[in-house]
Amino acid sequence: xxxxxxxxxxxxxxxxxxxxxxxxxxxxxxxxxxxxxxxxxxxxxxxxxxxxxxxxxxxxxxxxxxxxxxxxxxxxxxxxxxxxxxxxxxxxxxxxxxxxxxxxxxxxxxxxxxxxxxxxxxxxxxxxxxxxxxxxxxxxxxxxxxxxxxxxxxxxxxxxxxxxxxxxxxxxxxxxxxxxxxxxxxxxxxxxxxxxxxxxxxxxxxxxxxxxxxxxxxxxxxxxxxxxxxxxxxxxxxxxxxxxxxxxxxxxxxxxxxxxxxxxxxxxx
Numbered sequence: 001x002x003x004x005x006x007x008x009x010x011x012x013x014x015x016x017x018x019x020x021x022x023x024x025x026x027x028x029x030x031x032x033x034x035x036x037x038x039x040x041x042x043x044x045x046x047x048x049x050x051x052x053x054x055x056x057x058x059x060x061x062x063x064x065x066x067x068x069x070x071x072x073x074x075x076x077x078x079x080x081x082x083x084x085x086x087x088x089x090x091x092x093x094x095x096x097x098x099x100x101x102x103x104x105x106x107x108x109x110x111x112x113x114x115x116x117x118x119x120x121x122x123x124x125x126x127x128x129x130x131x132x133x134x135x136x137x138x139x140x141x142x143x144x145x146x147x148x149x150x151x152x153x154x155x156x157x158x159x160x161x162x163x164x165x166x167x168x169x170x171x172x173x174x175x176x177x178x179x180x181x182x183x184x185x186x187x188x189x190x191x192x193x194x195x196x197x198x199x200x201x202x203x204x205x206x207x208x209x210x211x212x213x214x215x216x217x218x219x220x221x222x223x224x225x226x227x228x229x230x231x232x233x234x235x236x237x238x239x240x241x242x243x244x245x246x247x248x249x250x251x252x253x254x255x256x257x258x259x260x261x262x263x264x265x266x267x268x269x
Contacts, residue, residue, distance in 0.1 A: 031103060031227075032076075032234040039077065043069045044088035044096045044105035044225075048177040050202030051259040052108050061085050064259040065106040068125065071251060075242050089177050091156035094119055097225050103235065105225040108196060110158045120232065121223035123240050125252060129216030130159050131197040133185070133204065136211050140192055143215045146170060152181045152190035159195045162218055178203075185210075196220050201263050 035041055045065050046053035053063040070080040088096045093107045097119050108128070111121045134140045140149065148169050153160040155174040164172055173190050175181040182203050185193045193200075200212045224239060226232045246252050256263075 028231060030230070030234050031232050032238060035076065035103060035235065040082045040084055041069070041073050041076065042084045042086060042101075042103045044093055044102035044107055045069065045085050046089070046107045046178075047087045048089070048179040049108050049199050050205075052198060052202075053106075054202070064126070064255050065108070067255055067258070068246075068252075069106050071246060072239060072242055075245070076238065089156075090154045091176055093156075093225065097227050100227060103226075104232075104239070107225070108199065108222055109225050110196075110220040111223040112158060115225075118228070120226045120228050120236060122226070122236060123243055124221035124223055125243050125246075126198075126222040126256075128196040128198045128220040128222060130162055130194060130218040130220060131200050131216055132192050132194045132213045133200045133210050134192045134213065135185075136209055138191065138211075140213070142213060143217060146192060146194075149191040150189070152185050152193040154178050154181050154195055157195065158218070158220060163194050166217070182207075198260065198263065201260060 029037075045061065045063075047055050047061060049063070049065075051063050052065045053061065056062050066085065069083055069085070073083040074080045086096070086102055088102070088105055088107050093105050093109060094115065096102050097105055104122075109115070109121075110128075111124060115121075132140070132143060132146065140146065143166075146163075146167050149167075150171045150173060151163055151167065152173045152175065153163060155176055160172065160174060163170065173184060175184060178195065178199055181193055181195070184190055186207070197212065197216060204210050204212060226236050243252075
């Protein structure tokens, strides 16, 4: 017998509450309950990762992750605007979770075993791939040409870790934000910049003098990040069910078409 999804969610919540009542010590309210009482979600998002999270000309935060968070707010609280966005970067997004500054992050964060020792993740909601961006007149034509070059990365990213392992003889230049990293590439401080293809796509849309190499040398499954512990259990389970629904009803596909309509055919070598 297949039970309705709302019934499953209520059942999970009851189990969680019952498990807490058996403890002698008074427990804190779980995060899902706090959100319902607060009437809004607090999400950590990127401001420097077009098209996933960026600030537009009207100083409004926009992007794939922003729309995804609004969908989650709608399905939990019935209001797409019942959400507060806080800026995070590659280097501080995990701390924003563990410190409790945000309820979760939607910040182009790849799910990795190392990170999963520190925080919990939702199921993947997008699969990116690590790529390389170079000026159009660059002599770098494929990934093998990166050996011994100056490569720009965003500090704390999986791209930084991957490129250091692949090219130990390269000079790695790290920056706190993608915006700073790209500015350094444009100023000629490095020969190439590497990060997820989705982020590179956002830069070359507005800077056609740069191109993206064809190769993708990793798969980067993006997940929402949560603080570890019983407090976030119901919220994580709820959001995983919401992500499943968003995939089933085509919402995730529509978000990709909205924010990355021609990523697979973007300007590359």
